[in-house]
Amino acid sequence: DTAVSQTPKYLVTQMGNDKSIKCEQNLGHDTMYWYKQDSKKFLKIMFSYNNKELIINETVPNRFSPKSPDKAHLNLHINSLELGDSAVYFCASSQVRGRYVSFGPGTRLTVL
């Protein structure tokens, strides 16, 4: 199936730990994104990335860092996790200057 996939689906961890979420897309898209959806369901963009440019939402703490080994992957690394990082994180992709974005199924992160 052509899609955006991400792992794990659920992630429960202690405060202060470092964790990663993996994302892969096989849609041939040029641009990938990470979004955070909080408990009120507000979907906020964190990063957008293609092979030329990384755009970071200025409100995202530098504990969060995207890493892209190739065009089809954009992983999210989070250092020193905090309680407020608990949320659902969505990976997504689109064509450059595309008119829609395709989302992965989400990773529910719970920080205890």
Place this chain on the structure above:
Amino acid sequence: TQLLEQSPQFLSIQEGENLTVYCNSSSVFSSLQWYRQEPGEGPVLLVTVVTGGEVKKLKRLTFQFGDARKDSSLHNTAAQPGDTGLYLCAHGQNFVFGPGTRLSVLP
């Protein structure tokens, strides 16, 4: 960043009723998308509108883009329980999303 507003924030209706939800901004959109998100899943694209005044239909859903391209509406005719979900509008090259309308259609 162009901010999007959506209304209403919550909507609960009975099966068979009609509903309209709105998305607007003080700025002009080059294009606008509507997505639907079900619990435990990512948002899924419903439609993209590009031209001012454009109307698109998707089964029982009718989407309209305002003439000035600053607002859009989603009209659902005879809503079904399966339409329950979070309806999001988004715009821009980096796909900025509105806060969403949470729709519940009761049987």
